[in-house]
Amino acid sequence: MQPSLCKVTHSYPSPVISCIHKDPRGSEVSRIISPSSENRHPQSIVDESTSSNDHKDVHISTQLLDGFLDLAMDNTSRDLETCGVLGAFLKEGTYxxxxxxxxxxxxxxxxxxxxxEEEIFAIQNEQSLFPVGWIHTHPSQSCFMSSVDLHTQYSYQVMVPEAVAIVMAPTDTSRSYGFFRxxxxxxxxxxxxxxxxxFHIHKEPANGTSIYEDCSSIYLNPNLRLEICDLRE
Structure with missing residues (x-):
């Protein structure tokens, strides 16, 4: 199933709940595991929610990361960042x-x-989507959150506590992507x-914790339809 491209005026042909379908091949949902974990690979789960905090689970299409990198390829080749906004619907406590x-x-x-940005809001409002985060590339840098990234993430997370920042760092040989909050x-x-x-330096929390961290409660889901709205053209 290929991602579909839409414009601001695009209307979905079916109710939003039909964005979830059962893959006839029986593909499993995979939970994103922190790189600090002994298991550095996504963990397969079946109908299981294992959040260790009060955050709702967030399911992301398995096509999203590669689809975004494909669209960012031209910018990446010219050492320019690319960003995108994640739109989600909420069903039974899960985004x-x-x-x-x-x-x-x-x-x-x-x-x-x-x-x-009014074009972004138009799509979100038309489809009743929650802004659950953003994705951007670091075309020639490592996988981390800069001070500017942290302020951008704050603007999302203050609205939706589950909002996630996805960093794609294709030239980082140790970690090519990360999910952060x-x-x-x-x-x-x-x-x-x-x-x-x-760009500036932020003070660290007084209790010795980090100012940002790897996300929990993030799942890559092959059973989600993905709509890509590229407004740059």
Whole structure:
């Protein structure tokens, strides 16, 4: 099943709940495991929720990462970042990411800023989607969250606590992608109080924890339809 491309005016041909289907080949959902875990590979699960906190589970189409990298390929070859917004619907306490919005954007080798954001909001409002995070590339850097990335993540996470930042770092041979959130409440409080802009240094939490961390409760789901709305053209 190939991802489909849509425009702002695209209307889905069926109710949103039909975005979930059963793969006849019996593909399993895989939970993302922190790289610090002894098991560094996605863990297969069947109808199981294993969240260790109060966050809702977030299911992401298995096609999303590669689909995004394909769309970012031209920018990546020119050492320019690319960003996208994750749109999800909520069903029975679980977020299902079924829409990837690639907005018009201004990019450099170390930053990416969406423009014409009203186009993003139009798609989210039309389809009743929750903004459950964002994805962006580090075309020539390692897989981490910069100070600018942390502020962007705060803007999502303050609205939806489950919001995730996905970093794609194709040239990082040790870790090519990561799923991150600000630590809560430590990291969230630091970003809430920070008034600086641009690249700068944030203080670390007083209790010795990290300002951001690998996500739990993230699942790669082969049974999700994926709509990609590329608004750059």
């Amino acid at each position: 299902y990411v079924t829409t990837l919005i690639i907005p018009k954007q201004d990019s450099t080798s170390s930053s990416c800023q969406a423009v014409n 600000l630590s809560d409440p430590e990291g969230m409080n630091i970003l809430k109080e920070c008034k600086e802009t641009g």
